[in-house]
Amino acid sequence: MSWTPPLYVSVDDAPAVPTGLPLVILLTGFTDAGSAVSQSIAYLRDEASPAVLLRFENDVLLDYRARRPQITFDADHLTDYRPARLELSLAYDALSRPFLLLAGYEPDFAWEAFVNAVVGAATAFAVSSVTWVHAIGMPVPHTRPLGTTVSGNRAALTEAHSVWKPHTTVPATVGHLLEYRFVASGHSVAGFVLLVPHYLSDTEYPASAITALDSITAATGLVFAVDDLREQNEDFLSKVGEQVSASDELTTMLTGLEERYDAYMAGATMATPLLHEADLPSADEIAAELERFLANGSHDDDQRGPSFG
Numbered sequence: 001m002s003w004t005p006p007l008y009v010s011v012d013d014a015p016a017v018p019t020g021l022p023l024v025i026l027l028t029g030f031t032d033a034g035s036a037v038s039q040s041i042a043y044l045r046d047e048a049s050p051a052v053l054l055r056f057e058n059d060v061l062l063d064y065r066a067r068r069p070q071i072t073f074d075a076d077h078l079t080d081y082r083p084a085r086l087e088l089s090l091a092y093d094a095l096s097r098p099f100l101l102l103a104g105y106e107p108d109f110a111w112e113a114f115v116n117a118v119v120g121a122a123t124a125f126a127v128s129s130v131t132w133v134h135a136i137g138m139p140v141p142h143t144r145p146l147g148t149t150v151s152g153n154r155a156a157l158t159e160a161h162s163v164w165k166p167h168t169t170v171p172a173t174v175g176h177l178l179e180y181r182f183v184a185s186g187h188s189v190a191g192f193v194l195l196v197p198h199y200l201s202d203t204e205y206p207a208s209a210i211t212a213l214d215s216i217t218a219a220t221g222l223v224f225a226v227d228d229l230r231e232q233n234e235d236f237l238s239k240v241g242e243q244v245s246a247s248d249e250l251t252t253m254l255t256g257l258e259e260r261y262d263a264y265m266a267g268a269t270m271a272t273p274l275l276h277e278a279d280l281p282s283a284d285e286i287a288a289e290l291e292r293f294l295a296n297g298s299h300d301d302d303q304r305g306p307s308f309g
Contacts, residue, residue, distance in 0.1 A: 007113055008056045008088075015051050017090055022099045022220040023122050025132035026212075027086075029106025030173045033196035034208030036135035041103045043209060043229070050089035050101055054121065058083055061107035061114060088121060093222040100127060106174050114174065115181050122187065129154075129188040131219040132175050133212045137198035141257040142240060144265075146196060146211040152179060152189035157219060163265065164195065190219045197257075200240075206233035 026044070028037050044050065058064075062084055072080040086104030093099065100122075107114045122130065130152075140147065147163035158165075175191065182189045192215040196208050206229050213224045244250045 005057050005059050007060055007110065007117055008054045010054055011052045014053045015090055017053065017100070017125055018098060019126040020128045021090075021125065022129045022131065022222065023102065023125075023127040024091075024099055024216055024220065024222075025102045025118075025130065025175060025178060027102070027104065027106040027132075027134075027173070027175055030171065031134055031136050033135040033137040033194070033198070033201040034203065034205030036194050036196065036205070036208035036212045037133060039204060039206070039209035039229075040133065040212040043213070043224070043226075044091060044101060044103065047225070048091035048093065048101065050087070050091040050103075052087045052089050053100075054088040054117075056086040056088075056104070056107070056114070056117075058086070061086065061109055062105065063108035066108065067105065088118075094225045095223050097222060099220065099222055100125060111174050111177060115177050118178060119181050119185055122182070123185070127187065129190070129220060130179070130182045131190050131192070131216055132179065133192045133194065133215055134173065134175055135194035135196050135208055135212070137201035138195040139257060140195055140197050140261050141254055142197045142200060142205075142207075142237065143254065143258060144261050146194055146207055148195065148211070148215060149193040151191040151193070153183050154188060154190045154219070157190050161192070161215070161218060192216075192219070203236075206230075206236055 024044075026037050026041050028041070032038055067084060069084060070080075070082045071078055084105045086107070087102075089101045089103070091099055091101040102118060138147075148161050149164045149166070150158040150162040152158070179189050179191045192212070194208055194211050194215070196205060210226050210229050210233060213226055213229075216222055217224065244254055
């Protein structure tokens with residue numbers, strides 16, 4: 001008789017969990033523009049003292065060939081095998097207030113079983129709310145605040161923080177399915193889509209992580225100390241600014257993005273949805289111009305800042 005590993009295992013020495021905590025969900029996968037989610041997971045694993053409650057099984061949920069674990073080759077032997085992690089934990093904000101954190105990779109397999117397990121755990125813990133965040137690339141300038149699109153059933157959050165309300169069909173993530181099922185089960189749910197400049201989508205853009213954590217704060221009241229991220233973002237933006245100012249083409253492209261963004265945000269009669277970019281440069285065009293700058297510029301490698309290639 002074949003043996004099937006369980007979907008998850010409960011940690012033996014897991015702490016007791018108070019009822020009524022907010023649940024925060026951060027899953028990497030299909031889209032993570034600016035590495036918003038992966039940076040936020042790294043931040044919370046370092047700063048929020050997460051104590052694992054449930055550990056989901058990679059052998060059930062993960063396609064190893066698509067997302068291979070990391071291992072270190074040290075001269076003549078192997079060390080430090082680091083498998084992917086997907087865990088439900090009890091964590092704490094900067095004021096030592098507890099919350100539940102589901103963080104890690106988006107499952108490749110068994111979505112229905114995974115979603116049922118998460119909704120069941122949230123129901124058992126009587127969570128007060130569910131908040132999840134992901135990020136997509138958009139034709140918006142890095143010189144303006146990152147916007148968000150908010151979904152779920154918390155109308156006040158949507159009204160206050162949703163700058164773009166499309167009607168569209170998109171490839172689903174497991175986060176979408178979780179939101180859909182949580183709403184159906186009567187939970188209070190907010191999903192934040194971060195609108196990250198498309199030409200920075202493949203970088204680790206610190207502002208995207210700051211906005212992700214700020215979105216969680218808006219939905220839950222949890223507080224996170226992000227001074228280090230803000231310093232990293234200032235340095236990042238300084239290097240991007242140097243690259244843009246050194247190129248007339250990039251300056252013109254950025255000006256076009258700013259004008260379209262400002263007109264849209266002001267509700268001007270000629271404003272069009274941000275995804276309509278017929279007269280705007282594409283991400284490939286911006287990245288190609290930045291690559292040309294990096295190839296021909298006079299800066300040393302350690303001064304060039306983020307890579308856009």
